[in-house]
Amino acid sequence: MEIKIGVRSVHREIVLETDESVEQIEEELRNALAADRGVFSITDVKGNRYIVPVAALGFVEIGEGENRSVGFGGTL
Template identity: 35%
Template sequence: MEVKFGITDIAREVTIETSSAPEEIAEQIRRAVVESSIVDLTDDKGRRIMIPATKIGYVDLGASATRAVGFGTV
């Protein structure tokens, strides 16, 4: 699934692809915001992304984007 973070004072959003469940990510973000801690996620490539909850402007939990291969119609 694709997760987009809008960070305050930064014009560009942070986007990651992860195989975690949307409910799991939403709960981790909620907890971090309440505790004013850090959101700590790992993407599909094994990279670790850490974002201070106090700097999060918005979060967009989107569906997994499947990429079409070839020139056929879908």
């Protein structure tokens, strides 16, 4: 699953792949938003952990990763 995280005052978004379900991500985000001075944290498929203070969150986009084909698109 591909996740995009927009951070306020940062021009580039964080893009990562995770094995967590949409429900797990949404629950983590809800808990972070409900807490005073909460942080949203998520772990990618490589084991890297991303921790973003809720006050700095611009957006979180949850979507299925795109399967990109490699080739020339012509028929054989």
